[in-house]
Amino acid sequence: MSASIQAPTREAALTLMLRQGEVTAGQLADQLEVSVQVMRRHLRSLQDDGLVEACPAAEGPGRPSNRWHLTSKGRSQFPDGSEHFALGLLTSMASSLPSEMVDQLLRQQAADKATDYRRQIGQGGLQQRLEQLVELRRREGYVAECRPDPDSPGWIISEYHCSVMKIAEQFPCVCDQELQLIRHTFPDCQVERVHWLLEGGHSCGFRLIPC
Numbered sequence: 135m136s137a138s139i140q141a142p143t144r145e146a147a148l149t150l151m152l153r154q155g156e157v158t159a160g161q162l163a164d165q166l167e168v169s170v171q172v173m174r175r176h177l178r179s180l181q182d183d184g185l186v187e188a189c190p191a192a193e194g195p196g197r198p199s200n201r202w203h204l205t206s207k208g209r210s211q212f213p214d215g216s217e218h219f220a221l222g223l224l225t226s227m228a229s230s231l232p233s234e235m236v237d238q239l240l241r242q243q244a245a246d247k248a249t250d251y252r253r254q255i256g257q258g259g260l261q262q263r264l265e266q267l268v269e270l271r272r273r274e275g276y277v278a279e280c281r282p283d284p285d286s287p288g289w290i291i292s293e294y295h296c297s298v299m300k301i302a303e304q305f306p307c308v309c310d311q312e313l314q315l316i317r318h319t320f321p322d323c324q325v326e327r328v329h330w331l332l333e334g335g336h337s338c339g340f341r342l343i344p345c
Contacts, residue, residue, distance in 0.1 A: 148186075151186065151208070153277070154336070159202065184208075185207055187202070212277060240307060245318050248319040254270060264280040265280060267291070267319060271293065278291065279292055288323070290328065290342075293338045296331055309330065326340070
């Protein structure tokens with residue numbers, strides 16, 4: 135199989151693992167419409183490159199099957215806007231005096247960004263505005279989606295790749311800014327965090343319930 139044919143399958147497999155957390159070769163094969171044997175070859179190649187790793191999981195009688203997930207190197211294959219965020223944050227900090235003003239700066243940055251988001255997503259229905267926001271986030275380097283919440287009359291925004299992850303690992307307060315950003319963008323909703331990459335989840339998730 136030529137490299138030009140292999141590459142889209144490899145990229146699609148990485149994206150599926152990013153979205154779904156852990157998956158088997160069979161699940162990937164079904165979703166990508168290739169044979170399990172072909173999928174296993176791709177996974178071995180990705181493993182050799184240090185992008186994925188497997189852990190055995192018992193799923194009924196018989197030999198345990200491998201469940202595959204991304205490594206840190208695998209996650210790094212997706213767009214990263216940390217440098218742009220850090221530059222904006224450092225610029226804001228440089229214009230202030232005491233270090234305790236950082237929280238205030240982050241709150242202000244969230245409010246300003248939300249104002250820009252609201253301008254771009256318009257005044258349509260909630261689903262339309264959510265879809266517009268997801269598209270904006272994707273352009274910024276996030277792997278994001280929204281879907282109806284099965285446990286409430288609201289919606290879930292999931293972000294499987296955070297474009298400021300490297301900053302958030304050192305400054306978790308950035309994640310509080312992200313929560314405030316969603317709340318400011320949708321003031322007509324109750325917004326809460328339901329998943330968090332920093333706590334071992336495979337996505338950051340926000341539940342939005344109309345007020």
